[in-house]
Amino acid sequence: MTRLPSRRLLALALATALAPALPATAQTAIPSATDPFAAPAAPQPAMAPAPDAFTVSDIRVDGLQRIAAGTVFTYLPIERGDTVDRARAGEAVRALYATGFFEDVQIGRQGDILVVTVTERPAINTLTLTGNKDIKTEDLQTGLNEIGLTEGNTFDRLALDRVTQELTRQYNNRGKYNVEITPTVSRLDRNRVDITIAIDEGDAAKIRHINLIGNETYGQEEILEGWESAESNWLSWYRRDDQYSREKLSGDLEKLNSYYLDRGYVDFSIDSTQVAISPDKQDMFITAGVTEGEKYTVSDVQVSGDTVLPKEQIERLVLVKPDQTFSRRLLEVSSDSIIATLGNVGYAFAQVNPIPDVNREDKTVAINMQVVPGPRVNVRRIVFKGNSRTSDEVLRREMRQFEGAWYSQAAIDRSKIRLQGLGYFESVDVESQPVAGTNDQVDVVYNVTETTSGSFVFGVGFSQLTGLTTQIQLSQNNFLGSGNRISVQAQRNDYLQRYDFSFINPYFTDSGVSLGYNLWWREFDNSDFNTARYSSTSGAAQTVLGIPITETDTITALFGIDSNEIFAFRGSTPESIVDYIDAIGQRTFHAWRGEVGWARNTLNNALTPTAGTYQRVWLESTLPGSTVEYFKLNYNFSKFWPLSRHFVLNTRAELGYGDSYGDAVVRNICFTAGSVQDTDGDEDTPPVFVPGPDPTEPCETSSPDYIETVTADGLPFFENFYAGGTRSVRGFTDNTLGPREPAISGSSFTQPVGGSLKTVGSLEMYFPTLLDTPAARVSAFVDFGNVYDGVDNFDAGELRASTGVALMWRSPMGPISISYAYPFKKEEGDDIERLQFTFGGQF
Known part of the structure; x- marks a missing residue:
């Protein structure tokens, strides 16, 4: 797509178009009876034309309405006592016309009094632009302001006509030949006007055919591959490459010249270029005639001039070698490398002039790389x-x-x-x-x-299930402009209470060591989050430390204490969770927690990256003495591949694994209350004991009704990984992928319980030029992944996958993500949610 000119360039173009319009008006700007701006002449005494010469005793100015008489006297080159003849009178007329304040100026006399009669130009009351899309209104207004065609200034019809012509030319350069620009001037009282410039841009003419004549070595399709201009194709709706533009064509012809020069055709030339347009101004036909010439090779390469650095070091930067096919691109890359190297040691204005010596008989080129370092800066x-x-x-x-x-x-x-x-x-x-x-x-x-570096969320709601819900969240990555990151959140309803606070100072020391703190307390029912049904009350206090080791690498460490009290009930919560709690022998889990990680970030932009890599690996573990001893190993990877200015590919992967490192806990649980039920009525199948809600210990008590051996091993259930949702595999309901278990054996109703192994990946194609704002991005994606109960149970055939489109918008209130996904690899019983929406968080 052709880039629009900057405001300054547009203003310069308009100003240039108006530059020639000045004193010639003095001879033609005579008001007529049909001129709507001609002021009615006030009755005046008879005024004789100026004689050949007379001495001015006084000066009178007639016809002024808004302009003060002193302004006229300032520009009038005649004073009292001067002798005036026809030449001086003509000079005075031209001087007053040059001010741009008047439509008509007449010089006469009444006795010895010099009479100057003027008709003022009207003032611009309002200036309105309508219908413009290709050129932004603020860009047009900036250009008009700089040439004086703006509200409050004096109106000049000739300037308006020239602006109309210039705008037509600007749109024609963009391939819009059906553009109609209609200026309307409405007269108001007190010698004012309203100006409306209505623009009907029309559609850009489309390129129907491009024809190259004279290309014998290379095919036309190969040559046109890198052009911005192209014949209409199935991607033209996005690329807009079939819209004709004079600027684009000029750039493409330069690419054509470079194409051959990069392949050794030193004598290549573009002999002719023809652009034809259909009668309806909708179709364009481009023809270019070329002469290829013959291919040249490099005979010799030398470096001369003041190289500053050792000459051998500079010569190693030259990619052009003898006996190679001549390539202008390699010459430019070599020159840029030398300039960049010298620029890194202070020579900001260094130049490298490749001087070719062409031998047309031998078809060779000798190159002298002349280095001009300039002053050290x-x-x-x-x-x-x-x-x-x-x-x-x-x-x-x-x-x-x-x-x-x-x-x-x-x-x-x-x-x-x-x-x-x-x-x-x-x-x-x-x-x-x-x-x-x-x-x-x-x-x-x-x-x-x-841009906005934080988000604020406030909400109040009510439902029969949760009652009154209130939530407030403030997140600021640049708190008060200090660069510190702070987040505060409070949420409460009948089933949830949550209070979070976090603070990070990224420059706790001048060397870039960061220090942060996390405090949180939560009391909620997990069933509201698409996980197994149990309730918990948890809290934690943590300290986070970050140490930069290179420009792109950072080591992080965390230490904290936390407590998690679990409430689970047989018949409502999956049995494996209840058995785990029973095996531990208590429902409150205390932990001393440590974490160490490494991250590398080479992304070119934190908000909307288009190139670079981000990867992080970290190990989280509870320390000896905690209620449960376990670890979790995580790895995140994301790489952006800039395929072109239209497409950026992001490859993403998330891996996680956890397990216990202590001995398994085995425990016998004795039940004294329960019932024996026949599950299927078959006499060959023994009845099943259904335990009561409360176990009784110790087992040495009188004859328990039922004894169950339970084991606590592996990653605790409340630390399991989950997948599905907007931040993992879109198209599936949050947290619903992976193992599921019923609360009662044989029940068809199952609950997600997560797993100790997580594998998630994504391929996402971003379209940077589709939306004309860096604050929003559109993408198409393919997500895949799942959660497994241990490495041994990993099965690639169980991976789920979806494809869809997404819109990410960095709104003033925080980032918003909307996606629509179609799960194309799913299983019966999966929870599908195709349209998903999130507010807050990062993307």
Whole structure:
């Protein structure tokens, strides 16, 4: 897609179009009876035309309405006592016309009084633009403001006509030849006007055929593969590559020239280019005639000039070698490598001039890489613009280029990536500005556009099931512009109470060591979360430490204490969970918890990455002395592949495994209350004992009705992994994939219990150019995964999979994700939820 011109370029184009319009108007701008802006002439005494010469005793100005007489006297090149002839009168007329304030100027005399009669141009009351989509209104208004066609200024019809012509040309350059621009001027009282510019853009002309003539070595399809212009195809609705644009065609012709020069055709030329349009201005036909010439090879490569660094080091950067086919692209890459290398040691304005010596008889090219380093440059100041909320200190601590140090392009680029990685900014642009009066100093300016870095949620609801529900959540990744991250959440209803607080200071020390704290307390019924039916009351206090070891690698450590009290009941909760609690012999689980992890982050943007990798592996374990001793090993991986400016592929994987590291706990449970039931009425099948709700211990008591041996081994049920939902396998209800168990043997109603092994993956294609905003992304995805009860039970055939589309929007209130998925690999009994919506969290 063709990129629209910036506001400044558009303003410059409009201003250029208006540049020629000035004094010639003085001879033609004579009001007529049909001119709607011609002011009615006020009765005046008879006025004689100016004679050849007379001395001015006084000056009178007639016809003024809004403009003060002093303004006229300022521009009038005649004063009292001057001698005026026809030449001086003509000079005065031209001077007043040049101000742009008047439609008509006449010079006369009444006796010795010089009479200046003017007709003022009207003032612009309102200026309205309608119908424009291809060029944004703010861009058009900025351009019009800079040339003076704006509200409150004097109206110039000639300027309006020229603007109309320029806008037509701009749209024609975008392939829209049916554009209609209709300016309407409405006259108001007090010599004012309202201007409306109605734009009917029409449809862009589509390219129906592209024809290359003279290409014998390479086929047309191969040559046109990298063009932005293309014949209409099934992807044109998205790429818009079939819409003709003069700018796109110019770029494509340059690509055509580069295509042959990169393959050794030094004498290649484009002989002619023809663009034809159908009578209805809807179809375009492009024809280009070319001469290929012959292929050249490289005979010799030399490096000359002041290389600054050892010449051998610079020569290693040159990719062009003797006897290779000549390639301009390799020359450009070699030049850029040398420039970047010198730029990293302070030579910000280094240049490399490849000088070719063409031998047309031998079909060879000798190349001399002339290095011109220029002065070594020092960075005087680093300036940040656009950070209205974020303090300078937060940005400055991410800098790898320092003030007073030698200029380094690598350090400047790395600093930009670190700023993008904060997640506080929509965009980050950097430019180096030479310091006036010196040739060895620059200021590095980072222009940032801030975005929402947090979310706020408040809600009140009521239902017969949960009663009154209140929730408030505040999450801020850039608290008060300090860079600290804070999150507070409170939620309460008849079945849930939850209070969370977390705080992280990413720069607890100047070296980048982070320190954070987590506090939370929850009391809820797990059945509300699509997991096994049991209730719990839990709380924890944790300290988190992060230590950077490289620019992209970080080690994290966590230590905390937590308590989890479980309430489970036979007949309502799956038996394996109840048996586990019975085997432990208590329903409250205390733990000393530790965690250590490693992460590498090379993403180019924290909010909407298009390249780079993020991976993290961490081990979580309870320490000896905890009620249950177990560990969990997790690995997350995500890599973004920029396939083109239209497509970015994200490959994602999540793996998790957990188990106990202590001895299994075996316990006999004796029941004294229960009943014996015949489950199927078959005399050959023995009756089954159904235990009562409460076990009685010890077993030495009088004749228990039933004795059951229970075991607590492996990962505790409340630490199991779950899959399904918006953040794992979309299209399946949250937490419902994996093992399921009934509360009563033989029951058809089962509950998800999770598992100790989790495998989830995803392939997601993002379309960066589909929406004209970096705050929103559209994607198509394929998700797959499942949860298993241990490694031994892993079965790839049990993986679930879905495909669909998703919209992610970073709204002012927090991130929102909407997805619609079709599960194409599922089993009977899976809980399907095709349309899913989440508010909050990250994506």
